[in-house]
Amino acid sequence: MTNRITIRTQGQGLYEITAEVAVVVHSARCSHGLCTVMVQHTSASLLIQENADPAVRRDLECWLNRLVPEDDPLYTHTAEGPDDMPSHIKTALTATTLSIPIIDGRLGLGTWQGIYLWEHRRRGSARKCLVYVMP
Amino acid sequence: MTNRITIRTQGQGLYEITAEVAVVVHSARCSHGLCTVMVQHTSASLLIQENADPAVRRDLECWLNRLVPEDDPLYTHTAEGPDDMPSHIKTALTATTLSIPIIDGRLGLGTWQGIYLWEHRRRGSARKCLVYVMP
Amino acid sequence: MTNRITIRTQGQGLYEITAEVAVVVHSARCSHGLCTVMVQHTSASLLIQENADPAVRRDLECWLNRLVPEDDPLYTHTAEGPDDMPSHIKTALTATTLSIPIIDGRLGLGTWQGIYLWEHRRRGSARKCLVYVMP
Numbered sequence: 001m002t003n004r005i006t007i008r009t010q011g012q013g014l015y016e017i018t019a020e021v022a023v024v025v026h027s028a029r030c031s032h033g034l035c036t037v038m039v040q041h042t043s044a045s046l047l048i049q050e051n052a053d054p055a056v057r058r059d060l061e062c063w064l065n066r067l068v069p070e071d072d073p074l075y076t077h078t079a080e081g082p083d084d085m086p087s088h089i090k091t092a093l094t095a096t097t098l099s100i101p102i103i104d105g106r107l108g109l110g111t112w113q114g115i116y117l118w119e120h121r122r123r124g125s126a127r128k129c130l131v132y133v134m135p
Numbered sequence: 136m137t138n139r140i141t142i143r144t145q146g147q148g149l150y151e152i153t154a155e156v157a158v159v160v161h162s163a164r165c166s167h168g169l170c171t172v173m174v175q176h177t178s179a180s181l182l183i184q185e186n187a188d189p190a191v192r193r194d195l196e197c198w199l200n201r202l203v204p205e206d207d208p209l210y211t212h213t214a215e216g217p218d219d220m221p222s223h224i225k226t227a228l229t230a231t232t233l234s235i236p237i238i239d240g241r242l243g244l245g246t247w248q249g250i251y252l253w254e255h256r257r258r259g260s261a262r263k264c265l266v267y268v269m270p
Numbered sequence: 271m272t273n274r275i276t277i278r279t280q281g282q283g284l285y286e287i288t289a290e291v292a293v294v295v296h297s298a299r300c301s302h303g304l305c306t307v308m309v310q311h312t313s314a315s316l317l318i319q320e321n322a323d324p325a326v327r328r329d330l331e332c333w334l335n336r337l338v339p340e341d342d343p344l345y346t347h348t349a350e351g352p353d354d355m356p357s358h359i360k361t362a363l364t365a366t367t368l369s370i371p372i373i374d375g376r377l378g379l380g381t382w383q384g385i386y387l388w389e390h391r392r393r394g395s396a397r398k399c400l401v402y403v404m405p
Contacts, residue, residue: 001300001302002371002373007269032136033139034269036304038370038371038378040379040380040383041380041383042382047224048232049226049229050223056223059211059220060210060223060369062205063203067202074336076325077325077328079323087327088319088320088326089329089333092364093364094228094317095231096365097368097369097370098232099173099232099234101173108137108153108265110174110176110177110263112176112177114230116298120350120399130378131372132378134303134304134404160398167271169402174342183312184358184362185358188347190347194345194346194355194358195344196360198359202362227346229363230365233367234306236272236306236400236402238272243308245309245398247311248312
């Protein structure tokens with residue numbers, strides 16, 4: 001019932017994972033239930049956001065980068081690079097787990113909603129998520 | 136098991152929806168389980184907050200409006216009005232899904248907790264939420 | 271199926287509760303399912319964060335204290351002390367509920383993830399959480 005999906009990221013940004021999550025829901029043959037997504041990292045997070053105008057995601061990323069800049073003299077955790085501590089803060093301000101009702105075999109997202117993995121590190125990596133479908 | 140509720144908003148602010156969610160839990164005749172609420176929009180969000188002093192909600196709103204002002208030259212997504220991009224950012228910083236245990240047929244909220252829909256657009260609208268009760 | 275756990279806090283900070291939640295999962299003898307944690311307060315919150323370098327948590331706390339300072343002239347809700355309104359804002363920016371898949375009888379956390387209760391009040395207290403395990 002729990003599937004692991006891996007998202008390969010290439011640097012900071014929002015990566016849509018709606019299709020990957022929908023595949024798990026579809027293969028579970030669940031008509032009504034609950035889909036929970038969890039990212040197993042603390043420097044990447046999850047977000048449900050607008051899937052229409054890509055400028056929304058760019059502005060979101062620019063705004064959060066300005067709020068949580070690198071090279072802030074406040075940081076003492078610097079051994080893992082200047083982008084690591086900002087990544088932990090950005091993760092704390094967004095979501096690590098999401099729960100989405102399943103209706104008629106489909107994710108109950110609104111028309112303009114997509115599920116995104118938000119990579120906060122400059123250098124991307126293979127990000128693991130758990131997708132759990134409960135019938 | 137999944138109910139749709141519609142909240143009509145009149146401009147920015149926190150609208151308590153605890154009673155609307157409780158009605159769904161009650162009608163599901165579920166004594167122990169889990170209630171998941173999801174808002175199907177990306178410019179309105181969900182929040183569990185204090186239901187006692189209304190000044191808490193007013194201060195929350197003023198504080199977030201100052202953190203995420205309109206007319207920020209950073210925004211490139213401006214076609215839907217000056218309050219649209221701030222609304223997406225505010226939604227990203229708060230919650231889109233909430234999961235609340237059900238105990239003895241009631242939402243397991245603390246004494247001072249209420250469930251709120253946070254409308255971020257200046258002009259309100261009919262906001263749709265899903266309420267899923269899992270026994 | 272729903273357990274109440276109480277965390278005694280001594281002032282602001284991140285208190286790891288992974289072990290307390292794991293005990294509930296273990297005693298439920300659930301091999302695959304979903305664990306939902308909810309804090310029943312509005313001036314303390316939940317966070318999944320790095321459990322390795324304690325500097326990450328210290329920096330997180332310093333950063334959030336700088337973003338949401340006490341004695342901000344914006345606050346009108348001041349009757350409960352100068353740290354109360356900042357605590358509500360910090361709670362709004364982080365999480366009140368978390369849902370974690372259970373795999374092979376264990377919480378499906380990543381290697382470096384821990385579950386934390388974030389106490390935002392200067393004076394700690396006994397914080398109540400619900401832990402619900404759904405098989």
